[in-house]
Amino acid sequence: MPEEPCVVGVDFGTLSGRAVVVRVRDGEELASAEHVYPHAVLDRELPDGTRLPPDWALQVPSDYIDVLRTAVPEALARASVAPEQVIGIGTDFTACTVLPVLADGTPLCELPEYTARPHAYVKLWRHHAAQGQADRINALAAETKEPWLQRYGGKISSEWEFAKALQVLEEDSEIYDHMERWVEAADWIVWRLCGTYVRNACTAGYKGQYQDGVYPSATHLGALHPDFAGFVTDKLDQPIGQLGEPAGTLTAEAAAWTGLPEGITVCVGNVDAHVTAPAAAAVEPGQMVAIMGTSTCHVMSSDQLGTVPGMCGVVDGGILPGLWGYEAGQSGVGDIFAWFVRTGFPAEYAEKAAAAGQTAHEYLTALAAGQKVGE
Template sequence: MVIGVDFGTLSGRAVVVRVADGTELASAVHPYRHGVVSAALPGSDIPLPPDTALQIPEDYREVLRQTVPKALAASGVPAERVIGIGTDFTACTVLPATADGTPLCELPGLADRPHAYPKLWKHHAAQPEADDINATAHERGEPWLARYGGRISSEWEFAKGLQVLREDPEIYRRTERWIEAADWIIWQLCDRETRNVCTAGYKGIHQDGEWPSRDYLAALHPEFAGFAEEKISHPLAQLGARAGGLGARAAAWTGLPEGIAVAVGNVDAHVTAAAARAVEPGQMLAVMGTSTCHVMNSDHLADVPGMCGVVRDGIVPGLWGYEAGQSGVGDIFGWFADTGVPADYTAEAERLGIDVHELLSRRAAAQPVGAHGLVALDWHSGNRSVLVDHDLSGVIAGLTLATRPEEVYRALVEATAFGTRTIVGAFTDAGVPVRELTVAGGLIRNTFILQTYADVLRRPLNVIGSDQGPALGSAIHAAVAAGAYPDIRAASAAMGNVHRDVYRPDPRRADRYDELFAVYTDLHDHFGRGGSDALHRLRRIRNAAAAR
């Protein structure tokens, strides 16, 4: 038996998995006590700046204490039968730590310093730093920039690190290790620091064995020159490798035997590829939750505009792993369901025994394509791919006094599908064909959303056969780390689970969606590629008002 633990945006979950065939025997979920810290630090009433998203490290440790023992007890499997544990994390979720792995926010006197806390992936307050990183890289002709579609995101390690230096130099100087939570949690498990090739490549600008040069980093800020070699540089471990043995402290937390294999850390979307049997070239996986991450392997290297990165061995060893993404998907639907629905809709949902999302989905699905007369831009959390600009914001065009809530909801769902179609088109145009598309994540339970995606994309959708894709993927990596399989591809074939062609496109709806997608593309390029800077101006006005 192996255990996989998935650290998400709002909670963590563990699953107990049989090594022979990937059967999931039991699982447990634990919500983070503090969730996403975006308004004020715990115990403080001082507002945090706009676009801040922090977390509390102790919430991560508590997931290990709570979920692993509960899942193990529910499975009925004796702890001594477990041979390994693997984990995955949202990324880029990164934190400042001392040389022994202590988060700075846990040091005396630093609990009231926002930059001492982990910055969640959706922390977008480092956009000015990302702009400078990109402008300077273009001016200098930095060769690594093309591997990221020409732009580094404000979500990634360097932009967030530069923000800390500019806004709290003391915290920056006291940061001895700038580390992805994906690697930090492994440090907690096996009492030794490791770094994985996935986060180093996609989030840390590590390409061809090198970090960005000291000269380049000094051009951003003199004190930033040593950022890579002093705070993040460390020997990189391959995915599926053994990071070490479970330490005594973590064994006490989890109830697992000390010394069992701990797999090298990984990112939630990338690790899910193994669970969905989407590890061969051309098999794109879209992990659809609060955001969507698109990952795919290829046997060759190409420059794909607006990608989050292409990394050798980034998903499985031996192939080029590509990543793209949308910063807001389920978050957008949740925002509208929470803020845009009248009381009578909520009452009807309660009467029917369903949630508001299901009610809106049912009503939206009953309408013909295009009947709402709306097109939206899915940029409520900025644009990760292909524009890589988190100063953009959402747009809904075509509203009238007759527009109903379910019509807006449908337009938002369609907008996220159009965003995915834009990403798939970028791959195809760059000579990296998408042969099939598999979906995973929390949104796969909504049939209306997935059928909309099939129609918009004009292609069938495979669906992962697990409700706990990242946790299952982590368990698969644990099986490889424990020596049960020779590599990730073999373990995926034996333990992964996918249902093929579950959703098929309807040609008539697809034709109508082609018309709407053309309007989406017009608005996308107008607001996102220089036709108008209105959205950027609005962001500057908002931020200035918030700072007063």
């Protein structure tokens, strides 16, 4: 029997990246491997010791390349799959995770003159230091009745592309001026894999206010800051790739990183939560998936367009082609549980959990199960 074709998927999460090998014939997951980011989340200081203010969350882009170098070959080895069996690679990423780069994709933090400049680094999805900029974007959009605002439940987040970019402009204009592209990490990693920069429809819509084929206007952006008027045309705009389409083919450099064959298909990038819908076979209108982790997202596709106060967004083709994709949820879930266990778990509970052979989470869950709702 000839060797069966397989594909590789790579999930770039908050603290690590994971590679999975899947058999094409039936979707069977053959093996996976994980690579923990050496720099994790930079929320207190840069690698050189430069201190960071509160609410910052940065990452080092070379950590993402290390996932390709280590997790992909390890997953292949565990699956006993030969590289030549792999016919394609697809990726997903946390979002909005965004970084300033040169025209060739080089991150500004990798330039020697900018290693001590916080705004030169990747801004992770959980970077919340642009809240002031987000508040101003929301207030202005409400005042001028921007048509896109209601598609996001009435407000955009400090985590998204425009608020974070405006923060760079207002706090380090040299970095803003020097960056030639403001790129989602979901698209940056695909760019690194295939040499082609394609903007995926999911992050463009949910994180970049791209609605009905246009971004927020230069007039709107210029009212926020005169030098921000040209942001879309100068730093952001790029051809939109639809989800599930090829972005290009694997370059020789990326083939050397991963051990995969040069020339195989590289898929358009996507967001970590949104790729879960087809994986869970929730592809019919009205089927919702809750993806629970560091954050928890609720995603659903529909053949109808509606506005829902407080939701994260509705995007044409944002989850599945031909349907309106809805996203909502809580941005801090596992994070909050981890914080509570780390800072508020009584010593008495710790002793009882250890005696019972339970983790802190298991012990607390057992206690909570004995209570009535709201008690």
